[in-house]
């Protein structure tokens with residue numbers, strides 16, 4: 526399989542442990558969706574090839590590797606004459622990055638380094654519903670319902686009119702606006718979070734995440750036949766989540782996403 530129309534799962538866990546990395550997907554070679562600790566799977570050359578990063582929200586498990594990645598590629602991208610890495614996200618997410626990460630306390634302000642006129646990263650605001658063309662892919666920001674402003678993404682390997690899309694929900698609790706939006710799209714693959722087991726449903730509700738029972742309810746609104754993957758399970762919780770899904774009869778149609786997997790885009 527060529528990497529050009531493939532989503533490489535760099536990390537899909539809700540936290541870390543040996544062999545478990547947090548959310549990040551490499552789409553083709555030049556586009557990264559979220560920048561959790563999974564980014565550490567990339568070689569320096571692969572890191573340098575990333576021209577665009579789209580972020581779902583500001584939580585650490587989705588942005589932790591972004592400041593480190595900026596440091597890794599600063600010199601090489603400059604030497605190679607590459608433009609700044611564009612980081613696309615909601616304005617609130619970008620403001621949080623600027624205020625809490627690139628603030629010269631937690632980390633240097635890489636939006637001004639190595640120089641103000643040619644920094645290594647530049648921040649690009651987007652809004653829910655926006656459609657962008659990045660690295661040859663069409664990307665739409667989808668609604669999400671989380672404890673901080675958040676989005677998901679639909680990605681088409683080219684023109685949205687002629688291809689089916691790959692969808693990542695990002696972190697979200699129950700999200701009727703997502704299903705309304707997806708009813709207008711042909712969804713080939715859906716990567717949907719299920720962060721908690723059913724026994725932790727109160728915690729899931731409080732932190733605006735899904736658990737298998739809530740997932741079952743959500744999937745009833747998915748109209749087009751899609752391949753479904755679940756993501757964002759805590760290390761150590763996968764067995765309990767799988768048991769919950771077996772009990773609900775969900776297991777036959779839902780795959781537990783694994784780090785290292787490559788999903789063909791828009792098949």
Ligand SMILES: [Zn+2]
Pocket residue numbers: 582584671696
């Ligand atoms: Zn989150």
Ligand SMILES: [Zn+2]
Pocket residue numbers: 539548584586587696757
């Ligand atoms: Zn998360």
